[in-house]
Amino acid sequence: MKLKHLLSIVALLVSMGLGIQTASAQGVLQDEEEPDRWRSTLFVYLWAISMDGTAGIRGNEVEIDSSFSDLLEVLDAAISARFESHKGRWGYFLDGMYTKLNPKENTPNGEVSLDVKNFIGEAGGVYHFNRTVQGIFGLRYQDMSVDLNLPRRTVGGDQNWLDGFIGIRLVPVRTDKWYVWLRGDVGGGDSDTVWNAVVGAGYRFNNRWTLGGAYRVLSNDFEQDGFKWDVDYSGLGITLGYTFQ
Secondary structure (H helix, E strand, O other): OOHHHHHHHHHHHHHHHHHOOOOOOOOOOOOOOOOOOOEEEEEEEEEEEEEEEEEEEOOEEEEEEEOHHHHHOOEEEEEEEEEEEEEOOEEEEEEEEEEEEOOEEEEOOEEEEEEEEEEEEEEEEEEEOOOOEEEEEEEEEEEEEEEEEOOOOEEEEEEEEEEEEEEEEEEEEEOOOEEEEEEEEEEEEOOOEEEEEEEEEEEEOOOOEEEEEEEEEEEEEEEEOOEEEEEEEEEEEEEEEEEEO
């Protein structure tokens, strides 16, 4: 296998490892009947993304163009959840996603495989200006581990970065059962820039269970220590929420 071909596979699978990020399970909670009491919701979600951009490893750059079906073929494990809680005008959220991929390819010299592990976490706050407009702010941490298993040796490494973000969330439509929401945020830190935009809708079955869907675009522009990640994620997601009362 040619080195250039191998690097392309590594970069592609790194992109997939980052790919199953939040379906943007951005919870839009019901108005609190008791404003002095915390109201919390736990969400589980999946984001079926496509990816487009450029990845670089030690000066070797490749174009990334992958679909969600590509990811499913090499996915070993994935878990993702979000917790959001509100009281009065203030709220906070915690979001975490872990994926593990193990693609393999047979070559004239033997089998070549990759172990790709990725964690993406968010933590932040929410301020309710009114019934429709919410301000959001927080931190997004990404950690990636890639091990390339060759017939006679294993090479790999870890990369992690941290970015802050600030933005706004709108809920222009809200009824007893249905709601529509939009989110936009921008930030940076270890990345040069990162921005995120989401539009979603949800249905409340009762005071506890909520089912939602969203379309999200997340744009990254990170470069450090020979690693470049200038890739946009986009796609539809689905989320299921349970509210504690």
